[in-house]
Amino acid sequence: MSTADYCPNTPAEVREMLAAIGVASVDDLFSPIPADLRARSFELPEGMSEFELLARMKSLAAKNAQALTHFIGGGYYDHVIPAAVDHLSGRAEFYTAYTPYQPECSQGTLQALFEYQTAICRLTGMEVSNASLYDGGSAFAEAAMMALRVTGRSRLVIDGCVSPFARQIVRTYLANQNVEIVEIPPRDGEPDRAGLIAALGTESAALMVQNPTFFGSVHDLSELAAAAHAVGALLVASVYPVSLGLVKSPGEMGVDIVVGDGQSLGNPLSFGGPSFGFIATVKKYIRNLPGRIIGETVDKSGRRGFVLTLQAREQHIKRHKATSNICSNQSLCALRGLIFLASVGREGLVELAELNYRKAEYAKAVLGAIKGVEVVNAAPTFNEFTLRLPKKAADVVTRLLKGQIAAGVPAGDYYPGMDDCLVVTVTEKRSREEIDMLAKQLGGAL
Amino acid sequence: MSTADYCPNTPAEVREMLAAIGVASVDDLFSPIPADLRARSFELPEGMSEFELLARMKSLAAKNAQALTHFIGGGYYDHVIPAAVDHLSGRAEFYTAYTPYQPECSQGTLQALFEYQTAICRLTGMEVSNASLYDGGSAFAEAAMMALRVTGRSRLVIDGCVSPFARQIVRTYLANQNVEIVEIPPRDGEPDRAGLIAALGTESAALMVQNPTFFGSVHDLSELAAAAHAVGALLVASVYPVSLGLVKSPGEMGVDIVVGDGQSLGNPLSFGGPSFGFIATVKKYIRNLPGRIIGETVDKSGRRGFVLTLQAREQHIKRHKATSNICSNQSLCALRGLIFLASVGREGLVELAELNYRKAEYAKAVLGAIKGVEVVNAAPTFNEFTLRLPKKAADVVTRLLKGQIAAGVPAGDYYPGMDDCLVVTVTEKRSREEIDMLAKQLGGAL
Amino acid sequence: MKLIYEQSRAGRRGVRLPAADVPQATPFPAALRRTDAAALPEVSELDLVRHFTGLSRRNFSVDTNFYPLGSCTMKYNVKALENAAPLFAPFHPMTALLPTGEKFVQGSLAMLHDLGGLLAEITGMDEVTTQPMAGAHGEMTGIMLIAAYHKAKGNKKKYVVVPDSSHGTNPASAAMVGYEIVTVPTAPYGDMDLDAFRAAMNDEVAAVMMTCPNTLGLFNPHIKEICDIAHKHDALCYYDGANLNAILGKVRPGDVGFDVIHVNLHKTFGTPHGGGGPGSGPVGVKKDLIPFLPLPTIRKAEDGYTLVTDNPASIGRTANFFGNFGVMVKAYAYIIMLGREGLIRVSEQAVLNANYVMSQLREYYDLPYDQTCMHECVFSAGRQLKNGVHALDIAKYLIDQGYHPPTVYFPLIVKEAIMIEPTETESKETLDAFIAVMREAAGLAQTDPEVLHEAPVTMPVTRLDETKAAREQNVCLG
Amino acid sequence: MKLIYEQSRAGRRGVRLPAADVPQATPFPAALRRTDAAALPEVSELDLVRHFTGLSRRNFSVDTNFYPLGSCTMKYNVKALENAAPLFAPFHPMTALLPTGEKFVQGSLAMLHDLGGLLAEITGMDEVTTQPMAGAHGEMTGIMLIAAYHKAKGNKKKYVVVPDSSHGTNPASAAMVGYEIVTVPTAPYGDMDLDAFRAAMNDEVAAVMMTCPNTLGLFNPHIKEICDIAHKHDALCYYDGANLNAILGKVRPGDVGFDVIHVNLHKTFGTPHGGGGPGSGPVGVKKDLIPFLPLPTIRKAEDGYTLVTDNPASIGRTANFFGNFGVMVKAYAYIIMLGREGLIRVSEQAVLNANYVMSQLREYYDLPYDQTCMHECVFSAGRQLKNGVHALDIAKYLIDQGYHPPTVYFPLIVKEAIMIEPTETESKETLDAFIAVMREAAGLAQTDPEVLHEAPVTMPVTRLDETKAAREQNVCLG
Numbered sequence A, B: 001m002s003t004a005d006y007c008p009n010t011p012a013e014v015r016e017m018l019a020a021i022g023v024a025s026v027d028d029l030f031s032p033i034p035a036d037l038r039a040r041s042f043e044l045p046e047g048m049s050e051f052e053l054l055a056r057m058k059s060l061a062a063k064n065a066q067a068l069t070h071f072i073g074g075g076y077y078d079h080v081i082p083a084a085v086d087h088l089s090g091r092a093e094f095y096t097a098y099t100p101y102q103p104e105c106s107q108g109t110l111q112a113l114f115e116y117q118t119a120i121c122r123l124t125g126m127e128v129s130n131a132s133l134y135d136g137g138s139a140f141a142e143a144a145m146m147a148l149r150v151t152g153r154s155r156l157v158i159d160g161c162v163s164p165f166a167r168q169i170v171r172t173y174l175a176n177q178n179v180e181i182v183e184i185p186p187r188d189g190e191p192d193r194a195g196l197i198a199a200l201g202t203e204s205a206a207l208m209v210q211n212p213t214f215f216g217s218v219h220d221l222s223e224l225a226a227a228a229h230a231v232g233a234l235l236v237a238s239v240y241p242v243s244l245g246l247v248k249s250p251g252e253m254g255v256d257i258v259v260g261d262g263q264s265l266g267n268p269l270s271f272g273g274p275s276f277g278f279i280a281t282v283k284k285y286i287r288n289l290p291g292r293i294i295g296e297t298v299d300k301s302g303r304r305g306f307v308l309t310l311q312a313r314e315q316h317i318k319r320h321k322a323t324s325n326i327c328s329n330q331s332l333c334a335l336r337g338l339i340f341l342a343s344v345g346r347e348g349l350v351e352l353a354e355l356n357y358r359k360a361e362y363a364k365a366v367l368g369a370i371k372g373v374e375v376v377n378a379a380p381t382f383n384e385f386t387l388r389l390p391k392k393a394a395d396v397v398t399r400l401l402k403g404q405i406a407a408g409v410p411a412g413d414y415y416p417g418m419d420d421c422l423v424v425t426v427t428e429k430r431s432r433e434e435i436d437m438l439a440k441q442l443g444g445a446l
Numbered sequence C, D: 001m002k003l004i005y006e007q008s009r010a011g012r013r014g015v016r017l018p019a020a021d022v023p024q025a026t027p028f029p030a031a032l033r034r035t036d037a038a039a040l041p042e043v044s045e046l047d048l049v050r051h052f053t054g055l056s057r058r059n060f061s062v063d064t065n066f067y068p069l070g071s072c073t074m075k076y077n078v079k080a081l082e083n084a085a086p087l088f089a090p091f092h093p094m095t096a097l098l099p100t101g102e103k104f105v106q107g108s109l110a111m112l113h114d115l116g117g118l119l120a121e122i123t124g125m126d127e128v129t130t131q132p133m134a135g136a137h138g139e140m141t142g143i144m145l146i147a148a149y150h151k152a153k154g155n156k157k158k159y160v161v162v163p164d165s166s167h168g169t170n171p172a173s174a175a176m177v178g179y180e181i182v183t184v185p186t187a188p189y190g191d192m193d194l195d196a197f198r199a200a201m202n203d204e205v206a207a208v209m210m211t212c213p214n215t216l217g218l219f220n221p222h223i224k225e226i227c228d229i230a231h232k233h234d235a236l237c238y239y240d241g242a243n244l245n246a247i248l249g250k251v252r253p254g255d256v257g258f259d260v261i262h263v264n265l266h267k268t269f270g271t272p273h274g275g276g277g278p279g280s281g282p283v284g285v286k287k288d289l290i291p292f293l294p295l296p297t298i299r300k301a302e303d304g305y306t307l308v309t310d311n312p313a314s315i316g317r318t319a320n321f322f323g324n325f326g327v328m329v330k331a332y333a334y335i336i337m338l339g340r341e342g343l344i345r346v347s348e349q350a351v352l353n354a355n356y357v358m359s360q361l362r363e364y365y366d367l368p369y370d371q372t373c374m375h376e377c378v379f380s381a382g383r384q385l386k387n388g389v390h391a392l393d394i395a396k397y398l399i400d401q402g403y404h405p406p407t408v409y410f411p412l413i414v415k416e417a418i419m420i421e422p423t424e425t426e427s428k429e430t431l432d433a434f435i436a437v438m439r440e441a442a443g444l445a446q447t448d449p450e451v452l453h454e455a456p457v458t459m460p461v462t463r464l465d466e467t468k469a470a471r472e473q474n475v476c477l478g
């Protein structure tokens, strides 16, 4: 039995088509390819049926530990996903469509993305949003480049409390540009405000921070915004969208460009992707936004409709002068984000954030009460916090993993001198029982 | 937090609605119910969110043995289901619709069911099919009642090789009618042809058989058809649809009413349901068919369309004179059956049947080669066969279950004197490795 | 759209099958072998997907349209329930019937057992069988139980009494079990005529079948009395639970005196209707009828759930195995998710929505039985008929406006019936929009009836020739 | 359709959240607390479902329409792949980065590692990073790798050379990394002008970016020569693999001399496009560039798969974790399901289908580069323009006929371009029906251009005012 190839033409049809084209064989169609350019090897396994395939994929997935209890975050969070998110984003008309270049037959995707942009604006307190970027990390880098464009300057001040991954991505993106990146390391696990403000100057394009920080602390950014604005720099903040059910919006605090990762909004962990990056800003910077933007308009008879707009910013028009090279984005994940937010709704997001806060506060209390353990964060936290242990955090994590608990992220892997610090995440999905078990195991390991 | 109830009206709206109705409270709307008729108890648990629900359902499902290897059938078969079957039958427009009473806005379901009826006719070699019955067992009983109606007689001859469940259902359905049911027990695990023919007479409405039999044997029914027809009785056959990729069609063999269970066509085992029953017959008996039937017609401008037809047979018109009481049928499962058949296709169904046959033949050979074991079936078999063991089959099954193998169905549970017989099923999903393991375990248990 | 068969190309393949891992077998005997393969479709998977996706788009459904189809309880089908059923998909029902097999399917048995318990509490009955696969199947099973009861008692019974407002399945089910049907008319106040009922009763009556609220959406305040009268003749009282949505937590048929009840899980308990099925119609009974329940039944013992497969008093079996298990998983999930408070709110909001719609349309359509309704209300297009407009015309106009029509021409006792059941999952805004269109239709019936006669014009087909279909009987592509 | 926000009612709730099982906490500090909750929609789940189901029905898609969008490889997205990805949904990427964490995600790491190996064999490269999240991201990553290579060698490089037929992402990606762009024109024979290319080359050129077959669907027989010329200047050759579908098993860019390649899993390897993403753009490199690959990389050791998180030569990171893992699961499954023979048949049938369409339309539309094409063919509506009909008008007419239009106005070097990529998963019948409509459109361009100008008329909206959108910038509901 031959394997699946999803090519429908029957041998008889292939013959008819070749005759119509006027060639003798399919091989003839490849005659433009000189013989010496032909593949030297193509050693791939034999194919299989979808049934054998799924059995294979299941056994592969079974090689992952199935029963790990996560207290890890680091940018990706284990949140509930309403069943409706899968069902609705799983509509074939959504997931098997391309970019909505032909608006009349793509109003579904276009209206949904307009609604998404609105959700992001309302969540962040900003005026405009694009239709998604790849992920939170690359969105952070795009925000950096946007700030450079907007200000025409070439220096970035980045808080060391920003995720080490996001900071690395900015460095990678800008490695070949003439941009100076100044990172101000944390002080006692909190942003060094004075240091950050001191580093700002009239050559600074942006001050870039994260809220909550990598260590979980929540801060009011208003003072930093004022300081940045005072020197003509922008304040860029990366935020955790679920926290915005509880935390003052970046817009309220004076942030100029808000970015973040949308995974927590209805996208599964999925070993790190796909999720989506969001970016929002104030209206005056709209032409400097990277990526696709959906705009409202009307048709010939005045009916409301939606289109890709301001495409003159984009690569397919502006080529090397575009605001970004991004073409495919993470549309379906953004749609999931929208459906998630609409499902949870206005009050629900507040409840969800409260629930995260409440669970994490409980965990902070029981873990902080373990002898020798202390909470590092001086500031309030949301659903992540940092503990100082009387031992190397990496060793503790290794030990607890054996009991199928991922106890947290050892900060020392990313921050020199913080080897005894553990960043612990507690979402609404962690039960009290699991938290108590973590406390027990942690206590036992110290 | 209150639980989910999916009732959208807000308190403000409820107030507006009550005012519009002109009552003071929702309770007032229940005033037609006298106080002494009010519920005396309603002790149900507190509700929960869908997340807690799914966790609960998962832990319930986890109480089933997860790794049992089935060699059991008995009317339900563990076959592959192409992914497309779930995806397409999972379209909300299919599964959240009602019976297509309003044809103009139900052409999707109607056309699909017309295609289903066509598939059943082509598979069985019959002329007309209805749009589904509940399951194979109740379809068998409906066929009995249909034969009684068609012939105006009141005696049924049933082969003992018919599934004991189906035979029981016929007895249950007809317990309060004036119908004589004659069951002719198997001889050496095969139908007693002579006995069946001898039992037929001019008072017989139908001879009712199953092919393959409960023991797995495949027979040519032509002789029985001739014998039934000779006395003016109908031949009713229950068939296993997957076998019809290989086995002569009932139509070819002269069967008058064909029924069967459609589970094997794209419906999961699901602990016994839902699946669907099918029933097909020759055109002249169409007005005696039970259940819904879809017919082709045209609209006002001559476009082809489909409608529920011959409804005058049905309960909502004929009430107690209807051909059956059936109202809701198993439409979505029939749709799955159609998609399954269209996905596998003409050649694919032959291949699937061959594969079942081949695997079962292999198993028959390796199991039959075990010392003390012999194959009971004198006739060819499809994917099920019966072994005579040197021990009580029930004990052997009990023993092998401990090793997570469901080795087969002990025939003695249903046939006195066959305690040493085991009915073994081998579908395409059983691997050689699993079959060899069964042989090893069975050998060890004897 | 073309039929899938009309897209076939010889030799084209859809799904591929697993490779054989066992040696070639002796060929299947030629004499038994099919000569021509069944002429199933030969299409690629893409064509398959386009075809059925395209067909799906030619349906109205709850997920796409308001669907106030009376007597059908077209409530929202919660998506989470769709995710629950597949958890139980891989388990073989025969496992439970093997010696010691119950041990391997404790989860499935627990669900069945617990669902029965929940339904018993909800309906006020003593025990429940989940075997029946739809409402009508439940009715038949219930009447069989009643027959078995009478037989065991040596009662000679011949009749089943039903009101003329009853659903067609009620008399059909009773007839299938072998009873003769006595039909009692509906009184002007909308309930079964009590005097006529009394007159119809005698000792040969096996059962009375009632729906309450009945198919007019009205709650019969005399049901207890009716039950009492029936019981005097040792006739049992059967409750058709299709309309249970109206009285969840308010009335329990068992408390009132009913002996047997079926519930439609696909109506009251939120499982999807699947374009006509599968449903599930569990039957609850009072103590006296427990011995007759179909087999196997499930018993909860100390060491787990076990099956009872043998009981000579039992009526036997009505399904191959345990009925529509996958449907029950969803209903069970629905019940435990909504819980006590949620289920009470369901009936309250269902009744509120129905009365609201009734209040907003009463000036526009005739209301033959003008009372507070329960979960549905039944209008008549009698007034519109004076302008030549039928209930059907209004139904077809609604289609053009994106609404699935209410049930029309049922119950049969209402001329030009329009039976509206909004269900509790619809919001006031949706109802208001529907009401506006219904009013518009009433207006058009006066000003421009032709528009209604021509409707629908926005669907893939206009009105279809049903006579032609019945005459030609093309029920299978040649 | 209303916006979801326009359906909100204050206090209406959608999904309910789990109950808290921990004590109340001290309230979150008021100073940091949001005063007004974000004005997200307040809708019931049914309204949510109807809204998004309704929106979905306003899209064309592969599952509903033939979608011959050139350069996008809109092939059938196999349903089994959709079932494969969720198997890997629950695993947290940080697990792999914990000390000893790799042990707990061996399945995920194996998939990533094996996918890289398969892609390396398919493209003829030595190693692959799966981190880039789309084609353009792959390009940027690839150019960063090239920059790192030059930096490490001490090369002073300033330019990246691209043909004028290149996709916009190529120059944009190179520019983002900091290079200046040199554009080489296309010769009348459809390939990059070789002489102009030679003239453009110098030692300051860091890389040449090529697509082959190019965006005209033509295979450049001189690519080896081009690579050789580039290499003489120590310029590296970048292969944009967006069109890899045409040459699977026929040509491996690595064999020809390319140093860096990205592939679009969402084109060649059958993962769905999601209405614009997510895609996945793994990058393959030759040996010399391996040291610079982004971190973490995956190594297969005797006792399993491990991560390399530290390597000073690496360019760093381009994504938070491992890229669009869920997309890769599908692509991996696609590759192992089709296998060697299946993938070869893909390119053969893709090329056959494109040439067939070209042969059937060449009399009706201008064919500016008239040669055997590969997986797509590019027509021009130049002839139709004489009657005032633009490529866009033809595109809109196709919409009314149920076809998603081909790519129009790309590549930019073809006036009124109509770029048709049928893909291998479409059947001759589908192509014939499409061809008939394209011919009809050509006819209408002569006889009745107004019909084309008015199109589309069957969609929820007619042509939209793009100028107004750009002027008013309403990108968020106020």
Ligand SMILES: Cc1ncc(COP(=O)(O)O)c(C=O)c1O
Pocket: B326, B327, B328, C071, C072, C134, C135, C136, C137, C167, C169, C170, C211, C215, C240, C242, C243, C264, C279, C280, C281
């Ligand atoms: C009042 C009433 N009784 C019985 C039934 C029959 O239920 P089912 O279709 O599940 O057999 C219905 C279904 O429409 C009904 O409305």
Ligand SMILES: Cc1ncc(COP(=O)(O)O)c(C=O)c1O
Pocket: A326, A327, A328, D071, D072, D134, D135, D136, D137, D167, D169, D170, D211, D215, D240, D242, D243, D264, D279, D280, D281
């Ligand atoms: C030739 C070519 N290169 C690059 C790209 C960019 O790929 P992506 O959209 O995945 O970023 C595309 C996508 O359209 C393309 O067609």
